[in-house]
Amino acid sequence: MRIAFVGTGIMGASMIMNLMKAGHSLTVYNRTKSKADGVVAAGAVWKDSLAECVREAEAVITIIGFPKDVEEVYFGPEGILAHAPEGAILVDMTTTSPRLAKRIFEEAARRGLQALDAPVSGGDQGAREGTLSIMAGGSKEAYDKMLPVFQAMGSRINYMGPAGSGQHTKMANQIAIAGAISGVCEALTYSRKAGLDLEGVLACIGAGAASSWQMNNLGPKMVQGDDRPGFLIKHMLKDLKIALEEAEAENLDLPVLALVEGMYETLTGQGRQEEGTQALIHYFE
Amino acid sequence: MRIAFVGTGIMGASMIMNLMKAGHSLTVYNRTKSKADGVVAAGAVWKDSLAECVREAEAVITIIGFPKDVEEVYFGPEGILAHAPEGAILVDMTTTSPRLAKRIFEEAARRGLQALDAPVSGGDQGAREGTLSIMAGGSKEAYDKMLPVFQAMGSRINYMGPAGSGQHTKMANQIAIAGAISGVCEALTYSRKAGLDLEGVLACIGAGAASSWQMNNLGPKMVQGDDRPGFLIKHMLKDLKIALEEAEAENLDLPVLALVEGMYETLTGQGRQEEGTQALIHYFE
Numbered sequence: 001m002r003i004a005f006v007g008t009g010i011m012g013a014s015m016i017m018n019l020m021k022a023g024h025s026l027t028v029y030n031r032t033k034s035k036a037d038g039v040v041a042a043g044a045v046w047k048d049s050l051a052e053c054v055r056e057a058e059a060v061i062t063i064i065g066f067p068k069d070v071e072e073v074y075f076g077p078e079g080i081l082a083h084a085p086e087g088a089i090l091v092d093m094t095t096t097s098p099r100l101a102k103r104i105f106e107e108a109a110r111r112g113l114q115a116l117d118a119p120v121s122g123g124d125q126g127a128r129e130g131t132l133s134i135m136a137g138g139s140k141e142a143y144d145k146m147l148p149v150f151q152a153m154g155s156r157i158n159y160m161g162p163a164g165s166g167q168h169t170k171m172a173n174q175i176a177i178a179g180a181i182s183g184v185c186e187a188l189t190y191s192r193k194a195g196l197d198l199e200g201v202l203a204c205i206g207a208g209a210a211s212s213w214q215m216n217n218l219g220p221k222m223v224q225g226d227d228r229p230g231f232l233i234k235h236m237l238k239d240l241k242i243a244l245e246e247a248e249a250e251n252l253d254l255p256v257l258a259l260v261e262g263m264y265e266t267l268t269g270q271g272r273q274e275e276g277t278q279a280l281i282h283y284f285e
Numbered sequence: 286m287r288i289a290f291v292g293t294g295i296m297g298a299s300m301i302m303n304l305m306k307a308g309h310s311l312t313v314y315n316r317t318k319s320k321a322d323g324v325v326a327a328g329a330v331w332k333d334s335l336a337e338c339v340r341e342a343e344a345v346i347t348i349i350g351f352p353k354d355v356e357e358v359y360f361g362p363e364g365i366l367a368h369a370p371e372g373a374i375l376v377d378m379t380t381t382s383p384r385l386a387k388r389i390f391e392e393a394a395r396r397g398l399q400a401l402d403a404p405v406s407g408g409d410q411g412a413r414e415g416t417l418s419i420m421a422g423g424s425k426e427a428y429d430k431m432l433p434v435f436q437a438m439g440s441r442i443n444y445m446g447p448a449g450s451g452q453h454t455k456m457a458n459q460i461a462i463a464g465a466i467s468g469v470c471e472a473l474t475y476s477r478k479a480g481l482d483l484e485g486v487l488a489c490i491g492a493g494a495a496s497s498w499q500m501n502n503l504g505p506k507m508v509q510g511d512d513r514p515g516f517l518i519k520h521m522l523k524d525l526k527i528a529l530e531e532a533e534a535e536n537l538d539l540p541v542l543a544l545v546e547g548m549y550e551t552l553t554g555q556g557r558q559e560e561g562t563q564a565l566i567h568y569f570e
Binding site: 098121122123133135156158160161164165168169171172173174175176177178179180181182183184185186187188189190191193194195196197200201203204205207208209210211212213214215217231243246247250252253254255256257259260284 | 383406407408418420441443445446449450453454456457458459460461462463464465466467468469470471472473474475476478479480481482485486488489490492493494495496497498499500502516528531532535537538539540541542544545569
């Protein structure tokens with residue numbers, strides 16, 4: 001397939017490599033050109049503007065950081081909606097708001113384009129290994145056409161329903177994580193105060209009813225004081241803010257989500273936004 | 286070993302059966318005699334009083350519900366501390382407060398007895414199958430003597446440190462669970478409001494970074510509206526209250542724990558105390 005790929009950051013670059021490996025032909029664009037050097041050296045075709053990049057694409061894939069960037073890239077005068085050719089399928093894989101996903105879907109439909117929201121989880125490792133989890137919303141027809149493309153990037157691909165459903169599912173994922181990771185932090189903080197051996201505690205409780213991916217993967221980093229990112233606090237905070245806004249718009253009171261969002265705000269105020277989400281443990285010090 | 290076992294409820298009865306299978310000889314006592322019928326039929330020797338039950342024991346094991354019951358059974362004039370023979374090892378396997386565990390340990394020492402706190406996790410199924418997780422505090426010497434007995438009841442046995450450390454570890458377990466289960470509830474509540482298929486959401490997010498024992502075991506029950514207990518709300522609330530009191534005594538602010546404890550209080554006020562912990566989902570309705 002002729003794919004235009006916008007966003008060649010850590011995630012995007014790995015996903016592009018896997019798409020090329022699967023035989024797709026790629027044009028690429030990124031705000032900072034140098035970040036595309038690797039994929040261009042590997043055979044992707046650089047384009048000097050977004051309009052150029054998408055002009056002949058059968059599918060356009062974006063993965064680009066923050067909702068306001070997504071808005072600009074889709075709705076700007078030089079943007080994707082204005083320049084993608086009729087019939088193209090637009091796939092935003094950024095984690096962004098379900099509302100924005102619906103706006104893109106509707107504007108795309110008005111212009112004879114199709115759109116999917118398809119955020120991912122699995123991080124840089126999943127992107128590199130082609131084992132991302134991809135949760136998609138939009139028309140089932142567009143999803144079916146894109147499935148082989150998704151399969152080149154991910155190993156667990158789920159169609160979740162109409163436009164916005166992919167983003168909603170990702171929000172559910174982040175909300176569950178907020179509860180799990182804060183529980184691990186509080187359990188370890190309690191254990192430290194009680195004078196317990198923290199690695200012993202994780203070994204003891206990490207296989208039963210208290211176990212979680214967060215405990216087993218990030219608990220040891222918390223104990224070792226390793227704040228290096230897998231997943232950045234600034235990205236987690238963005239996601240939790242979206243989830244909270246979405247919940248508030250629906251008059252839904254999610255107090256644990258609100259609490260954990262506030263904790264990450266506090267840590268961001270302390271300059272920890274480039275650390276990994278496990279640095280939440282420092283909130284309790 | 287000659288073991289006196291006090292508390293023949295769902296957990297206790299199964300643990301007694303496994304101890305007898307391993308060749309130990311058991312005397313038993315319970316507040317409600319009829320609840321001991323099963324184990325007595327299987328060969329345990331009923332005693333009409335606590336004092337009688339423990340008088341010739343090498344080890345005394347208790348698992349009996351609430352901290353005030355534990356207090357009475359140990360410190361009452363007809364209780365274990367007054368009547369256990371010198372050298373006996375007293376093992377409280379009830380989930381109770383670390384403070385109470387230390388008091389029992391100290392009073393036992395004054396009387397020439399040894400004491401361990403050794404709460405369990407793994408529920409009625411773990412008790413039946415002899416696969417409980419047992420987290421023990423007290424002297425290492427007493428622990429080593431009891432290890433073969435623990436091995437008859439559990440499959441993951443951990444020595445956690447001095448008196449109270451078993452209870453502290455169990456508290457850490459419950460604190461982590463509070464975060465994880467509330468995250469699952471909020472994620473499902475959000476998903477329902479967003480119109481997503483909830484089983485689809487669990488299938489999608491239940492294998493990655495959001496996954497937890499709570500999500501994978503209790504999430505489906507929440508979705509199906511199955512409130513039947515595995516673990517009772519009244520017992521969870523007891524545990525969370527102990528954890529919270531312990532944290533407050535240490536000037537430790539654990540806001541997620543406090544929030545979830547309050548949720549279970551609310552559900553208890555609604556008469557849900559005999560339902561399973563997964564009924565937390567109703568808090569959000």
